[in-house]
Amino acid sequence: MIETITTTPYDDQQPGTSGLRKKVPHFQQPNYAANFIQSIFDALPLDGGETLVIGGDGRYYNREVILMAIRLAAGNGYGRVIVGKDGILSTPAASNLIRQRKASGGIILSASHNPGGPKGDFGIKYNVGNGGPAPERVTSAIFEKSKTISRYRVWTTPAPDISKLGETKLGDMIVEVIDPVADYAALMETLFDFEKIRALIALGFRLRFDAMHAVTGPYAREIFVNRLGAPADCVVNAEPKEDFGGGHPDPNAVHAADLIARLMAEDGPDFGAASDGDGDRNLIVGKGIVVSPSDSLAVLAANAHLAPAYAKGIAGVARSMPTSQAADRVAQKRGIGIYETPTGWKFFGNLLDAGKVTICGEESAGTGSDHVREKDGVWAVLLWLNVLAERRESVAAILEKHWAEFGRNFYQRHDYEEIDSKAANGLMESLRDRLASMAGQRFGTLVVSEADDFSYQDPIDGSIATSQGVRIVFSGGSRIVYRLSGTGTKGATLRVYIERFEADPAKHSLPPEEALKELIDTADVIGEIKKRTARSEPDVVT
Structure with missing residues (x-):
């Protein structure tokens, strides 16, 4: 009734x-x-x-x-x-x-x-x-x-x-x-070469997956252990818990610090990964190296053809505006489409449905393809494993060769969490008020070439999204992006994205914080972050 x-x-x-x-x-x-x-x-x-x-x-x-x-x-x-x-x-x-x-x-x-x-x-x-x-x-x-x-x-x-x-x-x-799990695991078997991944694991390749006491534990056990033959203990924190075991199910350098530490050890596994609360984000770690989400998107776009589902090539790549432009360089060199959208997976849907793109990614650790219409953490891990099984090289070697071919986009995201909403909105309004006069201004060695508040017109349905983040672009292509996140529940989260392109392979081994130091200092000067938020440093750097 x-x-x-x-x-x-x-x-x-x-x-x-x-x-x-x-x-x-x-x-x-x-x-x-x-x-x-x-x-x-x-x-x-x-x-x-x-x-x-x-x-x-x-x-x-x-x-x-x-x-x-x-x-x-x-x-x-x-x-x-x-x-x-x-x-x-x-x-x-x-x-x-x-x-x-x-x-x-x-x-x-x-x-x-x-x-x-x-x-x-x-x-x-x-x-x-x-x-x-x-x-x-x-x-x-x-x-x-x-x-x-x-x-x-x-x-x-x-x-x-x-x-x-x-x-x-x-x-x-x-x-x-x-x-x-069953329908999802069956789908994954149609996309990737499970036989080659099994063979890699059988040779002694060691992986570690941290499910963070979140939803992917059962998926990881079924796929990595039952179907790919990895040892049962390769999946840790596998039991979904109502409070995520008291942890924070965000796969980043702060909350997945134990996983990263194990991969940095001399006797650590060859490959590490983690996923978040609902299984749509991913962290990729190789022995001795953490892969930034932006680099991961670019590497997967460049190597997707090594997996059966993408053997004929990909139609194009889409990335959210704050994501680094590393994927753009892959798309340009391969002659495929590249699309820049606002943050939020919903903006990729029309492009995927129209067949314009095959792979999408966001700097917030989200990567996916046209197999579903969401970002997909386990899918990203499996595509990495398929690439590793085909190339038989380490994660570090794959990254080094990728940067040598396409150049390196040094990149960091600085998160200032739970700051006063009024202060955060005032910071953004101040930036918007100064955009018209910012071109040509010099900050140290950096000269602003353009500045805007990103807006997007969907190429499929014509819909328009405005006020999607303030972009400050400098001569040479370096840039700083400021935006407020829409995923928090208390106060405001200010995200500042810092990017610099480096073509010279001799400089690719620089630590990101060193390569980006002048931009990081300039981000505070332009955004007046310390002055407006009373925060001397970000809560999380990824």
């Missing part, structure tokens, strides 16, 4: 870069999660009988909201809900399911790389029928519905037990509980 529950709207349910993210106690307010999910359904052109995929990264409060979402789906006329066992489903696996099962969309419960637990972060994101994050026209419609919602419709009886595989019914709706 369907029951209509009276409710009142909340005024803060505008989705950000990757859905609606707040602290767990915020989502636990009366009807808060139900309001947002009903607003999703109210914003969609539902005819009745559609299929909906639901899953999450296992963080605290996931199960409760999944059970509620199942009842809401039944109350809104869905014909089938597909949910991962125990509510577990990585974001790329959810994208794959939406596409494979021709679902109308999916609800993904995650706050990605943000911390979990009773006082941690929680999130709800809607993905559309192509498997990708909802575009801005959809998220805007959801927000508008959330501002006027007065009721939600829910099936009165409890949702079925999602710890048992199989089909049950909730009213007229079928609830199908699936193995969250």
Whole structure:
């Protein structure tokens, strides 16, 4: 039986870069999660009988909201809900399911790389029928519905037990509980040469994968251990936990420090990797070297043809605007398309659907291809393993040869987390106010050649996104980018991206902090970071 529950709207349910993210106690307010999910359904052109995929990264409060979402789906006329066992489903696996099962969309419960637990972060994101994050026209419609919602419709009886595989019914709706790993692992076997990777591992090649007590643990065990024959202990922190084991599931130099330390040791593994809360980000580490996400994108674009799925070449590459221009140099030399978009995977969807690009990447450790419509951490690890199996060289050797051929884009991202929102917005407004007069200004040896606030017109549907980050470009191509992140839940996160191209191989071995020192100092001068935020240094450097 369907029951209509009276409710009142909340005024803060505008989705950000990757859905609606707040602290767990915020989502636990009366009807808060139900309001947002009903607003999703109210914003969609539902005819009745559609299929909906639901899953999450296992963080605290996931199960409760999944059970509620199942009842809401039944109350809104869905014909089938597909949910991962125990509510577990990585974001790329959810994208794959939406596409494979021709679902109308999916609800993904995650706050990605943000911390979990009773006082941690929680999130709800809607993905559309192509498997990708909802575009801005959809998220805007959801927000508008959330501002006027007065009721939600829910099936009165409890949702079925999602710890048992199989089909049950909730009213007229079928609830199908699936193995969250099987379909995704099968897809990976169609993309990569598992036989060659198995042969590499059999020769003694050692890998270590840190699942960070997040969603990819079961995926890594099935793929790396069961299907590729790696030792069971190569996957660490493999059990998904509601609080990520008290850790921070962000695969970067700070939160994956133990993994990096092991790869820096003389007796360390040959290859290391990590993924984040919902499985869409990745960290790649070779023996003695950490691969920056921007370099990883460029290397994978240059070597994708070594994997069976991309043997005929790739159509093009897309990167977010703050990501380094290393991938551009690969695209230009190979004669393929290169596209620069705002931050947010949703901006890649139209390019992928139109066949303009095959591989996409963001500097925030996200890389993926046209196999799904999300970034995909395990996919990136497997493509690296396929390249290593074909080339039989170390990660360090591959990087050195790549830089020798294409040049090196020295690059860092400086994150200033949980700073005062008013101060952060004032910093950005001050930058925008000075853009018109900045060209020609000199800072030490650096001369500004152009400065703008990045805007983007989608080449497929013509939609326009403005105010996507302030770019300061210097003569010679070095640049500094400032933007506020849309993935946090407290205060504001200021991200400053610093890049310098170096063609001379003799200088490629410089430490990034040395190669970028003048730009780092200039970033503070131009942005007035210390003055406006009272922060003397960033919280995280990647």
